Amino acid sequence: MPLLAAAAALLWQVAPIVVLSQADPVLCGYRYRHPDGWALSVEKGIAPDGSVFTAVAVDGALKLRLQTASFDSDRDLPTGADASRRQGNLEQVDAGGLLFFELGVSGGGLTVDRGDGARSFDLPAPLARDLTATYLNCAGDLIRPDGPDQPENTH
Numbered sequence: 001m002p003l004l005a006a007a008a009a010l011l012w013q014v015a016p017i018v019v020l021s022q023a024d025p026v027l028c029g030y031r032y033r034h035p036d037g038w039a040l041s042v043e044k045g046i047a048p049d050g051s052v053f054t055a056v057a058v059d060g061a062l063k064l065r066l067q068t069a070s071f072d073s074d075r076d077l078p079t080g081a082d083a084s085r086r087q088g089n090l091e092q093v094d095a096g097g098l099l100f101f102e103l104g105v106s107g108g109g110l111t112v113d114r115g116d117g118a119r120s121f122d123l124p125a126p127l128a129r130d131l132t133a134t135y136l137n138c139a140g141d142l143i144r145p146d147g148p149d150q151p152e153n154t155h
Contacts, residue, residue, distance in 0.1 A: 011035060012124045016134035017043060028138035030103060030131065032110075032123065040110055040123075042066070042103060044139055052143055054096055055087040063113040068102035071095045091143075100139070104132040 012032050019027035029043035039059045047053050056073050058064045061084040066073040076095045077086035090096025102108060107125030111118055126132075 012121075014124065014127055014131055016131055016138070017041065018134065018138045019045075025138045025142040028135055028142055029100075030127070030135065034121065038110075038112060038119075038121070040066070042099070044100070044142065046142065051089055052091050053087050054090045054099065055085060057085040058110070058112045060084060060114050061112045062115050063111075063118070065111040066108060067110075068099060068108035069106060070098040070102060071108070100135060103127065104135070 012034055015031045017029040017031050027045035032040040041057045043055045045053055056066045073086050077088045079086055104127045107123040110121045
């Protein structure tokens, strides 16, 4: 494990995000907390129109950028009216599938600004197996073809 990721593992607390609606997952991801008060959420969920979205959010940020080896929120996710959150549909691009894999295996980098200057952080890697397994189980059910609005899978 690279030295920066090892040091980051000592600072950040990471928890899985799993939100259910009628026993079906509607939101999956990771929630990172730093002792300096920073909180990062990386999510995959079902939008009201039924599409799948990926979102990155930092509480109170005026600007944020999350990067992994293949993903860059500045390039891959649009900024909306809320500068503390970026959200988009990444289901048809490689970065969408690689984001959670890379966060789990090799970590990434986060740059945030609350108006008092930008700060950069390394994210921990690798994430604990129970965290990645929880995300994978949730996300697999989230996008399964035999969900509540889909015909039964007969395979």
